[in-house]
Amino acid sequence: MSHLTRLTCEEAFRRLDDFLDRELSAAETELVHEHLEICAGCAREFRFEASVLRGVRAKLRQIEVTLPAGLRDRVLRALAAEGAR
Structure with a gap:
């Protein structure tokens, strides 16, 4: 990726939790991965x-x-009943 699409430390840091939870899009995941490299x-x-x-x-x-x-x-019955509403 070019330097124009790289994340700043602040942007990467804001995405770390979602990166760890694998909740980012493929493009965002790649940007965070590149930043950590x-x-x-941020890698630390x-x-x-x-x-x-x-x-x-x-x-x-x-x-x-x-x-x-x-x-x-x-609990499972209550969840099922709630889901049926």
């Missing part, structure tokens, strides 16, 4: 945010979920 400061911030996200996901996987009997079914 040339900007050490990206690595930090990505590591925090990986840590949170790992901790969530470790949580043992025990629901009271029938709660899951009641």
Whole structure:
């Protein structure tokens, strides 16, 4: 891409969360990726945010979920009923 279509650090930083969540368009993803390749400061911030996200996901996987009997079914029925409205 030409320098005219490159993101500034502020623009890239504003998109980092959506980049991490894979919620950007293909064009925006490419722009952020290109910025991270040339900007050490933003790349460092990206690595930090990505590591925090990986840590949170790992901790969530470790949580043992025990629901009271029938709660899951009641919630699913309520969601279905709400969706039918």
